Amino acid sequence: MNAVGVVVEYNPFHNGHFYHISQSKEKSNADVVIAVMSGHFLQRGEPAVIDKWHRTKMALQNGADLVIELPYVFSTGHATLFSEGAIQLLEAIGCTNFAFGSEEGTIHPFLNTYKLLKVHEEQYNALIKQYVATGISYPQSLYKAYEELRETEQSQTIDLSKPNNILGYHYIEAAKRLNLRIEPMTIPRIQAGFHEDINTESTIASATGIRKAIFEQQSLEKIKQFVPEESFMLLADWQQQYSSFVQWETFWPYLRFAILRNTAEQLTRFADVSEGIEFALIKAAKKSNSFNEFMTQLKSKRYTWTRLQRMVTHIYTGITKEQLHYSAKPSYIRLLGMTKNGQAYLSQYKKQFQLPLISRVASTNDPMLLLDIRATDMYALGVELASGKKIAVDYQTPPIRL
Structure with a gap:
């Protein structure tokens, strides 16, 4: 069985994510789609709008066969750390390809960009220091240094002002630098920009736009056309139980x-x-x-x-x-959910996985996993204090099966 991996947050799962999964599976000719998904706290330093169990169900109902958790150490990290953790996990679980959405839409400009920055690494780092010294932020310094290098480049390179291009570049950089076998591919991002508000004349909207509409309207009706029916029902279920979404x-x-x-x-x-x-x-x-x-x-x-x-x-x-930087590598594969197809993949290949597969956390003493459990507990505590109702926690929740 051929597996393609995707790196996701699904905050929440929307029609653009459905397109990404279906295109990833089709273009890679994969039998199985494996999603490595952030838990309760995300890459931009935000709590997820609903818990990881609801988001896992959304993924499994809309094309993912396995959902594994990106540990807190990586899910809350800067782009480099986030990417390293995610791609190493997809390699460890046996994916032959990973597919990411991008504004660029084709893979060769990403590979050209990696080569450009690798060949001119010393010059690039020197330019970054120069720009940081002017008082601008580190991300802005990275971008300005890159643009200066790019001016003299003949081959096509990517626009690193675009958020999905940035993450895509870091996925490729991680795979190359760590000498992983997993191969990259990209799916064009369609219709909605990363930070755009929702457009009622479309059925595609960014997760940012969807969250904004939810919090401003305190109603799901405005976002119904932008999410699969299963996602809408799970969002409605959350709202009914806990009154409001998490921010x-x-x-x-x-x-x-x-x-x-x-x-x-x-x-x-x-x-x-x-x-x-x-x-x-x-x-x-x-x-x-x-x-x-x-x-x-x-x-x-x-x-x-x-x-x-x-x-x-x-x-x-x-x-x-000290706790966050205890290890630079994932030490386990945490299973959140699976379809029958995903279960068949696990049965066939789990002995070949490069890391131990964990489905229950009751007997663990892994420091990295203990941080995930603490993050879940603190998320659950915040929801409980705000709503008066408890949510599922790690010790009580087995992997979801569809």
Whole structure:
């Protein structure tokens, strides 16, 4: 059985994701689609709008055969770390290809870009330092350095101002640098841009636009045309049980408490909290009545919204620098769900997997997996305190079977 891998968050699963899965399977001639999915906290430092179990069901009902969890260590990391964890897991579970969505839509410009930055690595790093010294953010410095190198390049390269192109490049970079056998392919992103609002004349919208509509309207009707029926029903199920969807505002009272219960020195122990910001975090937490107000006070040229969100994610979950960087490689494959086809794949190939397959977490002492369990517990606590109702946690929940 030939397997193609996809790296996903499904926050929530929408029609664009359905297109991506179906095209990935068709173009790779795969028998099985394996999704490595972030758990409860995501790459931009956000809590997922619904829990990982609902999102796993969405994936399995719409073309994925296996869903495995991207550990918290990687799912909340910058693009390089996120990509390394995801691609290593897809390699470990036996995928021959990985398919990512991109604005570029063809693979050769990605390979040309990798070659350009590899050949001119010293010059590229020197340019990054120059731009950082001007006071602009690190992501902006990366982009400006790349554009300067790109000016003299003859072959076609990608636009690294586009978010899906950026992640796609990092997937390829991870696979090449780690000498993995898994081969890349890309699926053109269609209709909706990454940050665009929903367009009622289309059936495709970005997850960002869908989330914005949900939170602004407090109703699912406006997004019904943009998600598969199964996803809509699972979103409705969540709303019926817990009244509202999860965002940082949901957790704000508890995040505020987590910040203010620590001294400035203690805050610097948490992952991604850089020296100097700890005083500003405390000052802003004391003054702010909402998460948005808190973030608006902190955001600057040096500290982007995403970078700040990653900091506060680790403060909220209580995860330190030492814990987050304990290992640079995944140490297990955590199974969240499977179809009958996925189960057949596991039965045939699991002895060949490069990492142990974990379906239940009751007897684990793996430090990386313990962080996942803690993240789930803190997500569940926030939902429970906000809604008065409990959600499934790791110790109680076996893999979903469809």
